[in-house]
Amino acid sequence: MKTVAIAIDGPAGAGKSTIARAIAAKLGYIYVDTGALYRAVGYAVSAAGGDWRDEATVVASLPHIEVSLKHVDGVQRVFVNGEDVSDRIRTPEMSMAASAVSALPPVREFLFHLQQDMAAKNNVVMDGRDIGTVVLPHAEVKIFLSASAEARAERRRLELLEKGQDVPFEDVLADMKKRDYDDSHRAIAPLRQAEDAVAVDTTDLTLQESIDYMLKLVEEKLA
Secondary structure, three states, X not given: OOOOEEEEEOOOOOOHHHHHHHHHHHHOOEEEEHHHHHHHHHHHHXXXXXXXXXXXXXXXXXXXXXXXXXXXXXXXXEEEOOEEOOXXXXXXXXXXXXXXXXXXHHHHHHHHHHHHHHHHHOOEEEEEOOHHHHHOOOOXXXXXXXXXXXXXXXXXXXXXXXXXXXXOHHHHHHHHHHHHHHHHHOOOOOOOOOOOOEEEEOOOOOHHHHHHHHHHHHHHHHO
C-alpha cells in the first residue's frame, strides 16, 4: 500500500514540531521530528565526553550511537543507545549542537536512511530543514513554515521558561539568528524552501490558528 508523506520545513522556532504533531494526530499519521534526531547525535557525543563542535570527534562517535524514535502513549520519545533522552535534548545548547552536527555529511547519511525507512513504511508528517528538498523530495504535501526571528525567539523563550529555564530574550534571539545563518549557509542541504512547497508565515497567528490553517491546507492538498 502506498504511503503518504507530508514534509514541513522551516527555521528554528517556527512551530514546526508542535504543528506537525497536531496534524499527525488529526490524520492518524506517524510524526517524525528529524530535528530531535540531530539533537540526539549531539547529545550522545557530549554525554560521552566529546565536543560536538569538533567534526572528527562527531564522526568517530557515530559507530557507537544508536538513535531511535518510539511512540509511548501516543507521544514520540527519542532514545540514544536504549536510553530515553527526550527531555535532555531540549536545551539551547543541544539546539546549537543539532545545527552543527547536521552540517556534517556523515551525520546526515547516518540518519538519512532511518528517516526514509520510516516514510516508506508509514504515513508520516516529517519536519526539519531539508525534508521537502532532500529527504522526501516526492512528498505529497510540502510546506515551508516561517515566522519573524523576534516572534520565534519569544516563543522559544516562553517554552524554556515553562521548563524552568529563565533565559533573557536577547540571548534567545541571538541564538536564533545564529542558528538561522548556520542552517541557511551550510554547504550540505542548507535550509531553503522547495520549489513546490507552500509558504506559510505564522508571525501574526496564534498556535491554534496556525494549526487550523495548516490542517485546512493539508486536507485540501490530499483531497
